[in-house]
Amino acid sequence: MSQLQLRLLTPSHKTVDFDFLVKGQFLRTPLSTHMETEGISTEDVVEIEYVEKITAPEPEECMMHDDWISSVQGDSEWILTGSYDKTARIWSVEGKPVLTVAGHADVVKDVAWVKRENLTSLLLTASLDHTVILWEWNSEKNKVNARHCCRGHTASVDTVATDPTGTKFCSGSWDKMLKIWSAVPTDEADEVEEPADRPRKKQKTQQLGLTRTPIMTLSGHNEAVSSALWTDTDEVCTASWDHTIRIWDVESGIMKTTLTGSKVFNSISYSPLCRRLASGSTDRHIRLWDPRTKDGALVLLNLTSHTGWVTAVKWAPSNEHQLVSGSLDNVVKLWDTRSCKAPLYDLAAHGDKVFCVDWTENGLMLSGGADNKLYSYRYAPCQTDAGA
């Protein structure tokens, strides 16, 4: 194989490492061993593709927080993190702290960008105090303003996701509900029927923004909703502790599909490039699902290498094969679906549990966890120059 590689290397101008693909699988062993294990007959003509080798992500920045990092979402310019110190923070991609968004009464469990228009951005923070707050951030003035406080959940809100158009968002909570909200800031508060005998003294806590009520409440899960995302403009996919992934039609408010697993789901991610769902669950496996198949074979692939709960998975925004996962075993792993036996790279920077991972569009991988550090990794998005 080395000879082959040499021969292939000569036409290339500079020394570039290649990875070889045999029938859509990365070659990690000598060719003969690989063919033996994959059951490829030696009589067949084997087509070997080569792609530029994905270089190891390099640690770029380490952003220290005051407390555990529960969630992260990257943008092309800014990084939004939610933390256990009840705040959300905005960082620049270079790793400079920009702003601390404080206002929640409890741990911020999830954060999401809604819209970025010039200098004003909308962002969401979901918290253990049962609320989701829609913030408006002016990056020039560097001021943040709570526009709406979304009340309606009766337990901690664990996940929040914005729809592709940026007009709606959904939130999943420990109260087993999935709620759809409007993400458009308005100047009038929704009516909330307050219990009459509510003690007045609790009201004195300053009202952050205008109260907003959900457009729609979708119930169906039997346990906490741990992860929600939009797969389309009117389609929401949720993963839950009741071992199911459900796909909802937001327009009509009905459940379209249920994918049943055998373990608690911690996190899901959807890639529009390959139209696959990746789920991280408590049994250490990352599973790839095809949400559109109607037959029984729902799990397409099992990616097994983690030794703890998989708390976060995320598809690469630009590559249909790659995904990153974080686990309670302190390791972040970069996977390629063409090499399902072992991950491409193990990123063992964290000293404690990893809770969240994300990609930015400009080639950064982010991971945060219980060691209060948010790591960013520079990652060279490879150009798909496949040869044969």
Add this chain to the structure above:
Amino acid sequence: QLLGAGPADGQDDDTDSEESEYSGLEDSGSDSDSEETGSDPDSGEEDGSKEASEETGDEDAEVGPSAVKRDIRNTVGNIPMEWYADFPHVGYDLDGKKILKPLRSKDELDAFLDKMEDPDFWRTVQDPQTGRDVVLSEQQVALVKRLQKGQFGDINFNEHEPSVDFFSYDVMIHPVTNRPSDKRSFIPSLIEKEKVSKLVHAIKMGLIKPRRSQDDSKGRYYDLWASEEQGRVRDLRMHVPAPRVPLPGHEESYNPPPEYLMTPEERAVWEQQDPEDRKLAFVPRKFSSLRQVPAFERFIHERFERCLDLYLCPRQRKMRVNVNPEDLIPKLPRPRDLQPFPTTQSMVYLGHEGLVRSISPSPCGQWLLSGGDDGSARFWEVSSGRCVKKVEVCGAIKSAVWNPNQGLSLVALAVGSEVLLVTPPSTAADKQVVTATERLLSEEVESAMGEGPVIWSNAEGEELLHGIRIKIQHPKPVSQVTWHSKGDYVAAVMPDHSSHLQVLIHQVSKRRSQSPFSKNKGLVQSVAFHPIRPYFLLATQRSVRIYNLLKQELSKKLQGNAKWISSIAVHPGGDNVICGSYDCRLSWFDLDLSTKPYKTLRHHRRAVRSVAFHRSYPLFASASDDGSVIVCHGTVFSDLLQNPLIVPVKVLKGHVVTHDLGVLDVTFHPSQPWVFSSGADGTIRLFT
């Protein structure tokens, strides 16, 4: 002699016939012997033909050789021929016609003339059978001559062959001889024959009477086994083989391999041992050759021991039942088929210093409460391992229990002689639930606060900020608190040998306490409310009593064979109870079945500290001082006839044994097949 006798009218005598009989001669038929020709038809054929051609020339010659064989013979048989001396014939031929004697008209003169004239006269003899004269051939004459000389009749017989020595003066290795057996050994003994004939004669004559068989009419002898015919058959069939002689081993060889020889130390040990205790009855010895092996001095001894073996061998056949050991193992499903159950450690909740005595999950499953010896109760987020709240109390927390009612957000802690009612962080529950809890706790109830042994008081100041709301002061240290499933009643255990006041049931809504038992039934270890029916379970050291709270009577008393019960748990279905004990056992009681344990599991090596049932999955777990948690599958069937299926599925290890204490408490997640365990090493672990 013969020749002389021949002419003298052919009379024969016995001695001659005897001789010819035993001489073994072929041609005796043509001899003067009269009987021989008659008795031996083949012998006379050639001689007879010669006679016919030479002498007579009458009918015999015409008939030819084939006729000679047939009818020249006399049919009178083997009789003395002198019987026919007075008859004109000598006998009868085959056709019954008389064979006439040849005319003997010769007088002395004729005889003399013949003698003178006939050159063959000297070899002419008269055949007594036929009365004819027969001229002997040359051969016959030669034979006669040889016999007269005392030589062997057979010319070919060499009487001077070199003799074979049967005996020699050399000492031979074999004592036997090659000597052929004597002739006398082939022939019947005449002496014996004589004796036998005498005896036969005597018996015939009545001189000897055969011995009379003794008639045993007196019954002196009887058939000992007569009635045991069946048994003897059985004995033959059920033959008990003699014990086998053990085969000789290498150490019994005269030239054993060196490793079988005894070293001096072994030899010394061997000599000190009692003969019964010795592994070998002899000392292995080595000889360079078999010749040098001395006489076996233990021969008699060994024979005797063998006889003892035979004598003492058991005379009863041991009925060995062929049982496949696989069949004895009960058919249990494989643990793999009983998924889901916790298999691996997923999370460690770190923070406590010192023993973590008690853990309890919130009814929704999002939170976990723990209390330990470091005087803090902590609220953990299950999914992340985050300690969200820490409540400091003065004293070690013996027991911490979350209120099972989903509509209340309240926990009970047993600290010293107090029971504290604490509210979890407000975000841990729905606002309405928090409000309901607030209302319950802040209600002013005009209860009989001064009465009884228990003092209720509202917490104030610092403690109120921590969430401690109500303190219930007990007269004695409280070891356990447990909630009723409705969440209004809480039972507290104060173990005390001497008092009847060991269990108190508090009603939170009315701030009222009552002591349900007026008698001391022993040291109370643990109590539990029945999940469905109004029963109250009380575990003392040796037994579990079930009281009916409505009728206020003892409904059942479960007698385990445990020495010291440590904990009990009730199946959510309500018909089964498990009970762990300090003597390493876990007993499963089926309340419908019996008051004895349906099954006792002894998988732990140290004391069982805590047992727990899962609320929805068919799982139960036991925690032990050996640092392990054992998860068992326990299906309870709705069919009353089917016994519960109990299969141990997993041993979960992780806790470090500290000060001889391992896992102190175990509890299941309310909705997932996960198990929490808290240990003496200050950690709480989640196994999924």
